[in-house]
Amino acid sequence: MRGTSVAPRVAMTAFVVLLVVIPWIAPPFWVTLGNYIGLYSIVALGLVLLTGVAGQTSFGQAAFVGLGAYTSAWLTTHAAWSPWLTLPAALVLTAAMALALGFITLRMKGHYLPLATIAWGIALYLTFGNLDWLGGHTGMSGIPALSIGGFGLRSERRYYALIWAVALAALWASRNLLDSRPGRALRAMKGGLEMAEAFGVDGARLKTVAFVYAALLACVSGWLYAHLQRFVNPTPFGINQGIEYLFMAVIGGAASVWGAVVGAALITVLKEVLQDVLPALLGRSGNFEIVVFGIVMIVLLQFARDGVWPWLARLAPTRRAGTVPAASPLPSRQADRPRHAALLAVRGVRKTFGGLVAVDDLSFEIRPGEILGLIGPNGAGKSTTFGLISGSLRLSGGEILFRGRSIGSLTPYEIAKLGIGRTFQHVRLLGYMSVLDNVALGAYLRGRAGVLRASLRLDRAEEARTRAVAARAIERTGLRTHMFDEAGSLPLGTQRIVEVARALAADPVLLLLDEPAAGLRFLEKKALADLLRGLRSEGMTILLVEHDMEFVMGLTDRLVVMDFGEKLAEGEPDAVRQNPAVLEAYLGGT
């Protein structure tokens, strides 16, 4: 993302120079093609964010393009609005529609949004074609050309400059967005939803934001299209075009903003060629290019899912930046350390899965500033209890109080906001992101920068402080040398420590650790124990769910022992060790 080597800058400069030069040296047909590539790039860029980054998909982007085009077409021809005023109107209308669709579908599994966009895209397309006041299937003509302060944009060449200025601005803003607080959370939506929610990210809301962002880009493209063609009809806004937009993003490489441009260019040029060649070759007219596009997609998804861009990017290798700017860390989230007798109270908690009782009438308390160990044999219900406290599982009965407030019905991100941080038993890191970025995601709740500020690069001061926080957490956990490594490249034991560092970056009052010592070597365990002791001395409260008795015995203040979903014993480690019931559960009796 943040290259310091020269090659990408050279490539970038060459690209921009080429863009600027093309309209002056190339034949008019190329300029037209360039215009369309620009328009399509803007739409595909939205899909890169939505699909490649956030892991959601829409086949209905063409409908949003149509919404932008039709809004401006009608308002300029029937209501005599200035085209510059129709743009905000179109954006508001599009945002409202996308917001409604996203709100409805994005709380559910990922396939409902694409299905909804197919149906909605077709419905809107047919509506355009059937409403007489929108010109029906023949469409609307006489849309005015754009002009900037008397400088007319009637010629294709001048319009080209406008389209690509918008496209480059959108690329710049999207790239900024990905390298920011909301961008990190957005990247976590793909395969890391539960983890991100545990650090305060409202997943459904963020996915909706991504969808609206993509819809707005599509709308801008439609607005530009309407004033380029100065005529609209329903044809370019149908479902097939919507599908082709997605193909552009996927073929180009949906993980990078540049994939959008590459994909738009490839599909546009390929379509132009195929529409000439195929009918001549087959001796029959028809849009046979969709067969080729479809086959390319199938082969690509079977063999090279990341698209074309990664291959191009390899030609100009980037090095990851190796410095963290000096900045004061973000303010602590906890001004006052709590003085409740019990920081967390678990009261008569029960959890059933169908007929299976996993946790039955469990009660215990965690006192401020202590390390409480929750132990028990396999299947005792430790992890279920952990899930209930962190909000990833719903209570079947009883209640859980945090600082005197019931949290049993809260979502994981609401619980995170109250000051509970956690790690995951099965490591949940974003493997392709650096350790620093992974840990910085932990500090999500300590920052405030939103999509707009991030896109416009107004978040840099806060971002520097976030990175300072993350760097500090990484140093405390002894991972300084791995700060810029890809998280997925580390050994599993080290990844567990990254989990701890990420939880620390959140600055929690209560830290929930789910088997943090599993898979660690002796010295690593010792270092982890020292770290936890250090945290306790600073006033942190820790709940430790663990398997490893030796690790727990030397570290914890008190233990709660579970077996078969019930509490077997509670007390200081030495007392628990002598408890006959505990001995029987662990060593097996008759």
Added chain:
Amino acid sequence: MDLSIAALLAQDGITNGAIYALLALAIVLVFTVTRVIWIPSGEFLSYGTLTLAGLQLGKAPGTVGLLVALAIVAGIVEVASSWRRGELARLPWRLLLWVGIPLAIALVLARAAPLHWPFPLQVMLTLAAVTAMGPLQYRIVYQPLADASVLVLLIVSVAVHFVLTGLGLWFFGAEGSRTPAFSDASLQAGAVVFSAQSLLVVLASLLLIGVLYLFFGTTLYGKALRATAVNRIGARLVGISPSFAGTLTFALAALLCAFSGVLIGPITTVYYDSGFLVSLKGFVGAIIGGLVSYPLAAAGALLVGLLESFSSFWASAFKEVIVFTLIIPVLLWRSLAAHHHEEDE
């Protein structure tokens, strides 16, 4: 609107709804067993109608060419995968299965076309030919992607829809086809007239649903598919091969779609690309059942049929708009019913 018009609209709606229900069931079946959101189901419906129409005209349908093309690709895929895994000894059997059978069906289809076989035989041949394309599609497209996410499988499905639509245009041509009615008879019950055609469609759909019910409830293969739908890894552990389950599923689903193609033929003119919109109506029905419940999917499909037929009376230009907009309140209802944020597989 008086009672007789209402009865007529209801009859239309239920007839179409029965056809959508078959598609909805195919969609639910494919999704639960393989996680594939089967957008190209509609093309199988089109192929069904167009194949039967070809046979009725006494000319070899485009299905012949399609089968040959798919068999060749499947052959190449088989050779490549056998080579990669060093299982060349098994190759002849696999080629017989994936290339031999489709080619044999294509041959019969080409030979039988000019002979004007009796109608039931033509229907059987149509079903066999289109059903064969289901497993071929699975083998070529989806089996290599068995571990992909639902999202990737969905995007692939849309790509397959593109390919099959384009191939449909190439092999069947741009002209639409309609098959003759199964029967011109009608039944009078008071002021209401039932056409035998509609009754046949509904009865045939019910019959097929009944057969499927027995298949899933009583046979070992049916139970294996149900087990795979409930727990993919668990089913694998007890010895149900995922690729076998996928192959069987796509055969059944293709059969359902081909059957609905045969049923829809006398009702409406079918073009190479007509299936897409029909399948989307099946999808709206299937989504009402959350893509997992068979009875709710079938009921949802009936609702779609009724809504479509009544809205064609009130606002005929907007009947598709109304049907596809129905998905919004349906999704809203499902979304509010979903208590927790769902994570993708």
